[in-house]
Amino acid sequence: MSDAPQNLYAARVPIFPRRVSGYFRRLKWWIMAITLAIYYLTPWLRWDRGPNLPDQAVLVDMANRRFYVFWIEIWPHEFYFVAGLLVMAGVGLFLFTAMLGRVWCGYACPQTVWTDLFLVIERWVQGDRNARMRLHQAPWTVRKIRLMGTTWTLWLIVAMATGGAWVFYFTDAPELARQLVTLSAPPIAYVTIAILTATTFVFGGFMREQICIYMCPWPRIQGAMMDPGTLTVAYRDWRGEPRGRGLRRQAADLRVAGPQIGGRAPLIPMPGVPDTTTNVQGPGDCVDCNACVNVCPMGIDIRDGQQMACITCALCIDACDQVMEKIGRPRGLIDYLALSDAPREAAGGAHIPAWKHALKPRNLIYLAIWLAIGAALVSALFIRPQIELTVAPVRNPTFVTLSDGSVRNAYDVRLRNKHHDARVFNLQAGADSTAALQVEGHDGANVTVPADAQMKVRLYLTAPAGSAPAASDNSPVRIWVEDTVSGERAHVDSTFNGKDSQ
Amino acid sequence: MTKPPKTDDTPKVETTGHSWDGIEELNNPLPRWWLWTLYGTIVFAVVYVILYPAWPMVNGATKGVLGWSTRGDVQMHIEEVDASQADMRASLTETDLGVLDRNPELIEFAMNAGAAVFRTNCSQCHGSGAAGAVGYPNLLDDDWLWGGMVEDIAYTVRHGIRNEDDPDARFSQMPAFSEILPKEDIATLVDHIRSLPGGTDPLAGAGGQLFLDNCTSCHGDDGRGDRTQGAPNLTDAIWLYGDSPEQVTRIITRGPYGVMPPWNTRLSEAEIRAVAAYVHGLGGGEMPTPQD
Incomplete structure (x- = not known):
């Protein structure tokens, strides 16, 4: 390495990926x-x-x-x-x-x-x-x-x-x-x-x-989020090394580290990453044709090991498989592998099929969570009502005394009509209520809500002078809305404040 | 593991020289476009500082050559909205208030505009919920001193009540009876008046005689008041100044003098009509049908 400090900034090196099929x-x-x-x-x-x-x-x-x-x-x-x-x-x-x-x-x-x-x-x-x-x-x-x-x-x-x-x-x-x-x-x-x-x-x-x-x-x-059982694009270095174009090479000690960042990391033993140091008899299957490098849209060499720049597009697998076919070697020198496969296969162990890696408990738990949320959403979708209302009692003031001594409560009611045509909604107080019901700006208790819209109306419940709801602190009241076309009903429970609530 | 690992032929990268537990930091170069992006942000910042308010000074930030300001921006948007509502306001000013409720679009505009006017100008006395307070009428109920139709409310808002500023203000004055009646008579009257909502004949008994002599000219023989002079109905359940003996005694002794300012000097006709429509829609508004 030269003593001159390297540049702090580097221009992008253009990448020209070769066409590949497979x-x-x-x-x-x-x-x-x-x-x-x-x-x-x-x-x-x-x-x-x-x-x-x-x-x-x-x-x-x-x-x-x-x-x-x-x-x-x-x-x-x-x-x-x-x-x-x-x-x-x-x-x-x-x-x-x-x-x-x-x-x-x-x-x-x-x-x-x-x-x-x-x-x-x-x-x-x-x-x-x-x-x-x-x-x-x-x-x-x-x-x-x-x-x-x-x-x-x-x-x-x-x-x-x-x-x-x-x-x-x-x-x-x-x-x-x-x-x-x-x-x-x-x-x-x-x-x-x-x-x-x-x-x-x-x-x-x-x-x-x-x-x-x-x-x-x-x-x-x-x-x-990956673990050693995660399938990823990797190079079977124990099969490919030492690489060369048919050259006989001396048996070499070859150390292949675990994850390498950008192919440039120093070889540092990392906790939890299996050390795949092994002795290999040469020459390997890799003919160093660089086909995998030439097709890579990220411009990396997968043979350097797992690296951050690899997007696992798998085009190098296609490229290498073509070459392996030409030179009469089995495919899969570059392949979808789990990191944990490396030491086992390097030691002569059998290849574990991808689906066995996929059926890890961790994956099944994720799948179960995913399906549970999906099922909950789908069922929520089917049971959601076509008409809805929200009722917000007006608390400023909690009640109004009218001139005949009756007590009136106001409620801001939001009516939602999800039908694709305008509907007449009928508002009612619960059957046990003695309170008279009025809607501000409307004659009677029928409100026409436009198609696929919500409408806010002010609802008045008036309890006669001296009646229990008018005199007491507060009493429960149920507000119903009924679609006069379909007969569908919805209700919300609220409170009626009487004179004693002050 | 027996021999030291061979180095591979990947490019050598300078390290920063820092080492933590043997882990060294590579000194890879940044991409050049990143550098140009940094320069770009610096140029942007310089241009921004020249064009827009930026440097804080003693009396506010530098103005920037575009003269842009958040207040100016808000003002511009307010003017835009004002301009877009000009037609609605004109239409509101022209429409007969008695038939306002036949135009749903206009009534919705008036209700929303009126709510804003109310919050800004009326809520100080009448409360943000329009429930009033002792001496300040509750606008939610069905009891109106001067009339509860939209035109009546608009007139009250326009000219006010018992003020010296507007010659057209609604005006009436209940005398202070401490100078007219002895204390005992006032005490009798208080008891009599407090019993009226319970159904007592206003003219019955000793209190009735006092009522006939002193009160009926304004509050009527039936005690139901007179809206032309703002005399309240004494037979209903609503007491503007409270219904306790002390409160009623105080009103009869001293006489009330509730004042409301005229708003035609401060609000436009459209705003007055809007707030009248809003108050009318609070639950007690009266429709133009004969009142009893």
């Missing part, structure tokens, strides 16, 4: 197609909810405070459904990370999916790895400007489509599309599209692996 690449194409299709097409799905409500299948209606997801409609007071889904997403992340490591990063993370999409465009315009590397090093000729310009234009189109699709989730998509084209959409729509276009373009086209390594908290969090 099982995991096919799986990733499918996941990419499905996730992108869901993202771009969902806002255009229609769902008939009658004339009073939007017909967009998935709509986050911020202005009217409603979430529409197909037949489900979430009101603000039911936000616990959304909270429950977030908890499920969290527990699901625990489950998948404990079972499969950074599977989210490798397959489903938008950063991975969009970077993959941008790489497809880049490869289509500029050619595969070697062509792109040559182009990168070439001076700025007309051809390079044309190729780069084409690539960036296509990226920009994808980025704009990405930003554009986002805003469609928040308002009627066809209507907004018309407005966007005729430049009459609200400014916030253009601003949102501009910001998301910029982030997609920069993150997918230029930042790529830098997002995962430097900006994203997930790698750190997920790393902490």
Whole structure:
């Protein structure tokens, strides 16, 4: 190592992943197609909810405070459904990370999916790895400007489509599309599209692996959630080493440490990490062709061991399997392995199938929690009522004496009509109540609540002079609301304050 | 484990020289874009300090060349809202208050605007819940001294009661009977009046004679008061100044003199109408039908 201090800052070294085909690449194409299709097409799905409500299948209606997801409609007071889904997403992340490591990063993370999409465009315009590397090093000729310009234009189109699709989730998509084209959409729509276009373009086209390594908290969090039984992409060093292109090598002592950060960590024994120091007879299966390095979108060498930059996209498995097939060796030199497999397999033990790793008690507990929350949410969804009311007794003042000596209490009543048409609700005091019921601003006790809306009314209960509720401290009262169309009823128990409450 | 481990051929990285229990800290370089991001935030901060209020000085922060301020921002938003409500206010000013309740949109606007006006201007005397206090009428009940229809309430708000500021103020004055009646008669009257809500004939007995001679000209032969002069109904269960013998004696001896200021100098006509509609909707408002 030289004595000159190294630079504090380093420019990004561009990565030019080579095209690869194989099982995991096919799986990733499918996941990419499905996730992108869901993202771009969902806002255009229609769902008939009658004339009073939007017909967009998935709509986050911020202005009217409603979430529409197909037949489900979430009101603000039911936000616990959304909270429950977030908890499920969290527990699901625990489950998948404990079972499969950074599977989210490798397959489903938008950063991975969009970077993959941008790489497809880049490869289509500029050619595969070697062509792109040559182009990168070439001076700025007309051809390079044309190729780069084409690539960036296509990226920009994808980025704009990405930003554009986002805003469609928040308002009627066809209507907004018309407005966007005729430049009459609200400014916030253009601003949102501009910001998301910029982030997609920069993150997918230029930042790529830098997002995962430097900006994203997930790698750190997920790393902490893994255990030795977690399946992750690893290199069977005991099989591959010493590597070389058919060279005979002397039997060598080889120490392979446990987790290495970025492939650069000094070899330090770590508590809890099995020491896989072993004696290996050479030569190994690895022909050092660098196929695994060339296809890696993160630009790392998986043979350096577990490292933070690895998103477990599994493309190196495909690349290595192809090579192993060519040289007539069994596949799986790079494979999904658990860390605990390493010492056992190195010592000649049998391979443990992935599903056996997956069925750890820890994973089953996560799964049980996940299913329990899911079941609770689904049952809550089915039993939630179509009409609801809340009753807030007015406490300022607690009661009013009227001129004939009767005592009146006021209640702020919120009526919720979740039906998709206006309903007439009838308000009643409990059958045992002698109090007369009035609704401010309404004749009688019938209130028309508009479709899919809540309405606040002030309800008066008046107990006759000298009656027990009027004279006593306080007495319980039940307030009923009945849908005069369906006959559905709901009630809330409240309190009536009499003269003695002062 | 018998031999020292061989070094691998990964790039060598300088360490910071710090060592904790043998663990050393690598001195990997930061990405350059990170550095440029840092520079970007510094440039942003400088531009921000020039454009917006930033440095705290003795008498407030530096103004910034854009002249932006949070107060100015609030003022701008208030003006925007004011402008957007101009039509509603004009419509409220023009609509006959008697038929206000036929326009649901307008009544909702009036109720909300009136609630804000009430909290700011009325709650000091009438209470934030409009329940009043001794000497300050409860606006929730169905008892009105000067009338409980929206027009009546609006007039009271506009001109006030017994004030010297507005020639159109509602005015009446109950005399202090300490100068008119002997104490014994006042004591008789107090007992008589306190019994009226219980159904006593206002003109019966010794108290009745005193009532006829001294009170009926304003409170009426039936004791039910007279709204044209703000004379309260003495037969109902509501006592503005309290119903204890001491409280009633005090009122008869000294005479009440409740004052309400005129609000037409401080509130716009639309605000007056809004607060009238709000008070009318508090539970005691009277509809334009004949009163008994």
